Amino acid sequence: MPLVSMRQLLDEAAKGGYGVGAFNVNDMEQIQAIMGAAKETNSPVIIQASRGARAFAQDKYLFHLILAAAELNPEIPIAMHQDHGNSFETCKSAIELGYTSVMMDGSLKEDGKTPASFEENVAVTKRVVEFAHERGVTVEGEIGVLGGVEDGHGAGGTGLEHVTDPDQAVEFAELTGVDALAIAIGTSHGAYKFTKKPDGSVLKMDVLIAIHKRLPNTHLVMHGSSSVPKDLQDVINKYGGKLKETWGVPVEEIQLGIRNGVRKINVDTDNRLAMTGAIRKVLWEQPEKFDPRDYMKPAREAMQKVVAQRMTQFGQAGHAGDYKAVSIVEIAKGYKDGSLKTKPLVAAK
């Protein structure tokens, strides 16, 4: 199957009432781990690359690895997504490379650190939507600001400083025409999300539910959704690592989100933890080893296990064969004739 539009993938997820994990990649092994899990669970997938990943791997290497994944797995719908685009130019370059979806994260200024004004966010996101939709490419926007900093990207903080205002979310969706909307409900990027076990009141699920009621046709996105499982932390610390005690987003909260309009769930940290733990274990137990295959193979297997588990928990498992890819050219026509226009149904407050 050719790469599919993320819009198609999320529309199908909405029809089926499930969520789709969006997993970050930087190299071949991570792509193989995701595809292995997708094959194992028969899942559609979103593979995403941050600016840091694109710089690390180089655009052409990364993109051609994804094309290899599509060629080798024709039965799996794959959307290729730019994670946290910081400017029109970043999104444009991803679209020109062949990505089928981009995130314009206009919640922060181009420096990727300073919160932007609502007006700035609307202006840059709208510009990306116009450029992307003409080419059949999906756009995710963000309103509200997440916590944490990843690879220099992020405003820092706990994630509760800039929780999304539902009125602004509705206005933003109407003004920009985004296909998917990332909202801030108290999650942060990275491993250090919560200092104690979240009890269900920590995440602002009421805000999420309020936004979904008023924007039932806009696919909601949860960033910072790693669960940071204790067993993965323990492996790292057992073999020489020094992670401080920490808690992530409970899977049950994500599942509550999925029942209330969340269609895309971003996970990176859990996979980083799984790979790092597996590599540490090999090098700790067998310090004589120096062939990268001796530790990259277990690392890839550890990531595949986590991804397959999330695919099952998010409900995408079993859905790879539900539909055929609609070409990006057809999708572009749909945006042009208005049939794919996201119509925020602003239900009564």
Ligand code: G3H
């Ligand atoms: O949004 C954060 C993702 O985990 C990607 O992180 O920018 O370090 O590649 P990165």
Ligand code: 13P
């Ligand atoms: P985690 O750090 O929780 O995995 O979040 C990843 C993410 O949101 C990527 O955009």
Ligand code: ZN
């Ligand atoms: Zn994110």
